[in-house]
Amino acid sequence: MSWLTDIARPEIANLKSYEHAAWEPQLERLHANELPWRALGDNSEAGLNRYPEPQPRELISRLASLYDVAPQSVLAGRGSDEMIDLLVRVYCRAGKDAVALCPPTFGMYSVSAHIQGAQVICVPLRADQGFSLDESALLDRCAAGVKLVFLCSPNNPTGNLLSEEAILHILARLAGRALLVIDEAYIEFARAPSLVRHIEPFPQLVILRTLSKAYGLAGARCGALLAHPEIVTLLRKVIPPYAIPQLTVEAALRLLQEPQLALVKDRIERLRAERDRVSEALRASPAATRVWPSDANFILVEFADPDLALAAAREARLLIRDVRKQPGLGQALRISIGTPEQNSRLLEALT
Numbered sequence: 001m002s003w004l005t006d007i008a009r010p011e012i013a014n015l016k017s018y019e020h021a022a023w024e025p026q027l028e029r030l031h032a033n034e035l036p037w038r039a040l041g042d043n044s045e046a047g048l049n050r051y052p053e054p055q056p057r058e059l060i061s062r063l064a065s066l067y068d069v070a071p072q073s074v075l076a077g078r079g080s081d082e083m084i085d086l087l088v089r090v091y092c093r094a095g096k097d098a099v100a101l102c103p104p105t106f107g108m109y110s111v112s113a114h115i116q117g118a119q120v121i122c123v124p125l126r127a128d129q130g131f132s133l134d135e136s137a138l139l140d141r142c143a144a145g146v147k148l149v150f151l152c153s154p155n156n157p158t159g160n161l162l163s164e165e166a167i168l169h170i171l172a173r174l175a176g177r178a179l180l181v182i183d184e185a186y187i188e189f190a191r192a193p194s195l196v197r198h199i200e201p202f203p204q205l206v207i208l209r210t211l212s213k214a215y216g217l218a219g220a221r222c223g224a225l226l227a228h229p230e231i232v233t234l235l236r237k238v239i240p241p242y243a244i245p246q247l248t249v250e251a252a253l254r255l256l257q258e259p260q261l262a263l264v265k266d267r268i269e270r271l272r273a274e275r276d277r278v279s280e281a282l283r284a285s286p287a288a289t290r291v292w293p294s295d296a297n298f299i300l301v302e303f304a305d306p307d308l309a310l311a312a313a314r315e316a317r318l319l320i321r322d323v324r325k326q327p328g329l330g331q332a333l334r335i336s337i338g339t340p341e342q343n344s345r346l347l348e349a350l351t
């Protein structure tokens with residue numbers, strides 16, 4: 001046990017985990033109070049009458065090779081949302097500890113922190129410098145009590161990558177006292193590698209990945225946390241024993257192989273090309289006052305009249321996201337890149 005466990009909630013560090021029914025697939029199961037027959041119409045491979053394997057070995061090994069880490073460094077769950085919630089519950093004592101985050105950013109970090117009763121410390125990104133990290137302000141605010149720092153790169157909703165150099169500086173300064181969590185939900189769309197290679201030298205680094213975006217499996221609910229095995233072990237004490245539904249496991253295994261993986265690559269390329277086309281068209285239009293560069297599958301656009309833009313999109317039967325309530329985003333809307341036909345319809349409506 002190292003400081004990675006010492007800074008966790010002591011109740012969790014000392015918790016004896018629930019002992020789930022033994023997983024011994026070579027034997028027949030009369031130990032988990034399951035029904036011996038499948039439901040009518042159950043076409044799953046394993047049978048939905050059976051509890052799924054906790055942290056399924058095959059899925060974990062597939063995710064480990066997909067993300068280029070050791071299997072002991074992978075925790076899989078119902079989307080990265082579940083990983084955010086687990087981190088806050090394991091590391092933050094209600095009323096005592098805090099998380100730091102850099103708005104405008106993904107909303108789940110502060111929601112999970114508030115549910116747990118953790119304090120939320122906000123250090124805004126610098127809008128006047130392309131929404132880059134305010135490294136010195138962040139370090140100044142990361143006093144004792146901050147257990148988790150959440151960063152999102154590429155960031156939602158601004159679309160930009162955060163500087164790897166700044167992240168490495170912050171990482172070095174957090175050693176011994178807090179974890180730095182980098183949410184890479186959109187990294188597949190970026191022209192930059194994942195920061196996962198820094199997990200070995202920096203055990204305080206946690207990376208979140210998801211099958212919801214580039215892999216097109218948002219409905220399956222499958223995400224992964226990549227971290228030092230000691231962190232994975234701690235979080236495993238808290239994640240429900242049968243966290244991942246069998247249908248999700250089977251779908252993920254089926255879709256994480258050729259030819260599906262080649263199609264994923266192909267679609268990422270098409271999506272990037274559409275992102276560039278939509279961005280250029282909006283830049284040429286007087287309706288948009290600013291189109292921020294994006295490394296994700298969406299773009300942040302400031303409009304002269306955002307209400308008019310929202311209404312025009314709706315008139316074309318398209319929803320785009322109003323993000324004006326977030327700090328620094330007074331006139332901005334977030335547009336997810338769709339099919340070429342949807343994008344053209346949207347451009348026609350907006351310009």
Ligand SMILES: *Cc1c(COP(=O)(O)O)cnc(C)c1O
Binds near residue numbers: 078152210211223
């Ligand atoms: C969409 C998104 C996720 C994905 O969440 P899942 O629970 O894996 O679907 C995570 N982080 C950010 C920043 C996102 O925008």
